[in-house]
Structures are given as structure tokens and as C-alpha cells.
Amino acid sequence: MPPVTTRTLHPNTRALIARVRASLTASESPAPAPAPAPVAAPEPFTLTPYQPKAYKKAAYPKGPSPQTAFAFAATAPSHPKAPTKATPPVVVGPDLSEFIVLDTETTGIAVGSRLVEVAALHVKNGVVVRQFQSLVNPEMHIPSIVQGVHGISDAMVASAPKATPVLADFAKFAAGHTLIAHNASFDFRILQGEYGRVKVATPGCGMYCSLKLARLVFPEAMNHKLGTLATWLKLPHPPTHRALADCFTTMELLNAMAARKKSHQAVRLVGRRYEL
Secondary structure, three states: OOOOOOOOOOHHHHHHHHHHHHHHHHHHOOOOOOOOOOOOOOOOOOOOOOOOOOOOOOOOOOOOOHHHHHHHHHOOOOOOOOOOOOOOOOOOOOEOOEEEEEEEEEOOOOOOOOEEEEEEEEEEOOEEEEEEEEEOOOOOOOOHHHHHHHOOOHHHHHOOOOHHHHHHHHHHHHOOOOEEEOOHHHHHHHHHHHHHHHOOOOOOOEEEEHHHHHHHHOOOOOOOOHHHHHHHHOOOOOOOOOHHHHHHHHHHHHHHHHHHOOOOOOOEOOOOOEEO
16 A cells, blocks of 8 residues: 655645635625614604695687797698799780870881881870871981881981971870880880980880780781781781881771770780880
């Protein structure tokens, strides 16, 4: 039998083992029960009778508050309604019971063209009560191509009065009345330029366009040139590109429009008003 070998532990090891055994023994032993906390004596109390509280009726506004309105607006659907088509305003002018028909002949259609003839008819309830007509010396050559349109030559206007007295007489004739011209923008530009050049006071009245009015009354016409409408309506006086004759054609056109609308008062001038 071999001899029994004994080993001696190091002192530090034996001290560590002793501490571990002591801690295990302390953890396995039951912990002492804590002492009960002292209970305080109850405080005395008294009962009070119930008194119902009176609430004041609040005055609520009839409409929603701004916060409520904002909340409703915030919860509105994200897709907005399709915008409705705005109806354009209708510009209504004086009726056709009394007016002055105007027409001019010039040295051309370009800017700076000069006046060679002006004519006007004072019409009341479809009847001419006064008329005005005069050639004008433009103080310049009338191109031959323009002479071929209206037939007014340099010789015809050589002895005619210049623009200053003619425009002054026309201003007195037309003052206080509504002017109507076919393609009024052209006649307005010519007269405005002439009045500004000679420094003569204008008639101070509005001018309307019978061409724009004819587009409303006769939408079925091929076009709304004065000659086309005169032929289509079989007017007694077709235009000749002379101022007075074209005034009569325009007057007959206005009477035809009034006849379609049953009266002169029923036809209202619409569109742009040129201030002369």
C-alpha cells in the first residue's frame, strides 16, 4: 500500500476558505423579523350636511368660435372644387334712339395718315335731322393707290379748308351726342391725331363701334365689313368709300339692327367707348 501523501494549504488559502464558509452560513440563517411600526390613533371627524352647488348657465355664442371654424377648415377635403367660370361684365351704353354716325377718309391707314374728308349724320329715331360733310386739305400728297380707293385726288383737296376750321366745326356739330362709326378704332385714331396736331378742342363725347355691335346682332353673317353687311342685308345705299355715303350705309345698318331687336331703344351699344 503506497504511503498517504498530505498537503498543507497556504495560510492565505485557508483564510479565504474560512471567509467563504462564514458568508454561506450567514446567508442560510433566517433574517430576524422587523419590529412592527407604531400605528397612530385616528383623528376625530364630524359629518356636514350636503349642499348642492348652483351652477350659472353659460351664454354660448350662436356661431362657431374662431378655433372651431379653423378646425373645420383644417379637416376640409384636400381637393378643392372646380372654379366656376366668371361671367364677363356687360358694358352697356346709350341706345340707338339718337346718335351721330361718323366716317372719315384719309391719306392711308398707317400711323400718321392725314384726314382728307369727314362726314356725319345726326340721326334721331332712325331719321336724319342734320348732316355734316367737308373735304380737308391734308397738306401732303395723297398716294395714287389710296386715290383709287376713295377717289379723292390732290386737285380735289387743293382748295379745301385745312384741318383746323373743319375740326372746330365738327366739334360744335357733334358736341353732347354719342358718335358711332364702323371700325371706330380707326376713325378715333385719325381724329385724335388731327385734334392733337392742330390744338383744337375735341367734341368731348364717346364713340362706339357699329362693327362690334353687328357681330352681336348678326352672328350668322359671313363677315362684318360694311360692304359685306350692306350686300347681305340688301341695304339701299351700298358703301362707296366716300365719307357721307358710308355714313348713310352705317345708318341703314343700325336701323336694320334695331328692326331685328324690334326698336331702337332695344339695341344697346356695347364694347369699348372711345373718348373723343
